[in-house]
Amino acid sequence: MRSGPGPAAADTWWLPRAVVALRVRIFEKVNGDRAVTLPDARHGPEVFERVYAHPAAGGRSAGAGLSDLFWYWLAPGPEVHQEHLEPGARYEDVAATTRRLLAGSSTALAATAGRTIARVLEELPRDRISLVRLRDLVMPAWAEFCYELVFKEPCPPRARELITAHADDVVSALKCTSLRHPRRRAALTAYLRERIAAGDVPDPLPSSLTPLEQVHYLQGTFFNTAVVQLSEATAHVLLALARHPHVQHRLAAAPDDERYLAHVLDETMRLYPLFGIAHRITTDAIPLDEDTTLPAGTVVCFSYPAYHATGYDRPGAFDPDRWTDRSRKHVHHIPFGMAANRPCPAWRLSPLVLGAAVREVLGRFRLDSTASHTRSIPHRAPCLLIPRGLPGRPRRLAALRTAVRARDAVEDVTRGVRQLVLGTVMVLHARRQRAATRYFEEHPAGRCPVARPEGDNG
Known part of the structure; x- marks a missing residue:
């Protein structure tokens, strides 16, 4: 998972600045003194692009203090997570399997996504307004979707529950809103181990991995990262629509306007x-x-938010129309990474299924939210879902909007303190465990080769 641990609600003026600053400082120290963040005041987006695409910017985990923290969050099995595997034959084997599992016709993938989203929406009442957390609402749907990608069959309730609990635990720990729950994660590991041993996965899994590593590969790549990223992306799009009624109305009025929907997705992923x-x-x-x-051996941190803010008028504004006369090839926009440096394998699938999810939601509900919208959405995107055709009750809606705003304000303060405390605890625990460091000490063959300076005989 590429998402960094950056501060949530750092732009909220009344959040105690000392708490935010201290939390940021803690995470910065994890990288050590050899970390460089791009772009910066001296090196702009062009340098960001050149360095990111450089063949020598290929090390994934070995040699970075931050890796210990990410491996801690992604346990079990970060050593075989596709994002953290060093370049080489093992990575190629795993990547080929991922591409095969993600393959399928656009029509079939979109239909599956729409069907799984529809199932969770059908559980909501149609005679009153619902207050939901968008990430929580859609995560079970994406758990079902990813299950079907892997097992090629409908997802049973037990599997959906295990996958959702695991994915929620990982992302909550990563955002420092909760500590890890290893037993919750181990329950999914045991389930997948039984299913793989029984031969229930139709596609061949990476032959370079042991049976347990194959379990961890599926658990990390599909039932953690894929579920989490799809859930977060859906929550971002829907929350942006809830906060920008004119965009929502235009999209709902023309659900088959694929071009405008693509602009909405592009702008959401940019901002x-x-x-x-x-x-x-x-x-x-x-x-x-x-x-x-x-x-x-230098750790380079590539900041997507900083890069995506360069080269645009009013970069902090949500404006899908800015894409009308722009080509994605000629702007600072890499929502799925760069082609030269191992891009996200779901770069084709994600827009297809996100579009299907958005259309399914807008066909049933009108969205409204007064909650803040930050990149990390640690509040899990509070939103009012108003069933289409429900008689209007302006006073009731106004009261609910006020309640959402007030609760969000209170939660931001308490959550900021909780993130500081829990984040510090997990940073210290991860540094004691040294998961990535110890792995590469014990498995030197798994390191990405580093060119030695001339005259260095090691």
């Missing part, structure tokens, strides 16, 4: 990228400019 920070470890020297060279 609220799922990948906060992608950290890479250099395997050789990379020049930044005429005076500065990054030596091998």
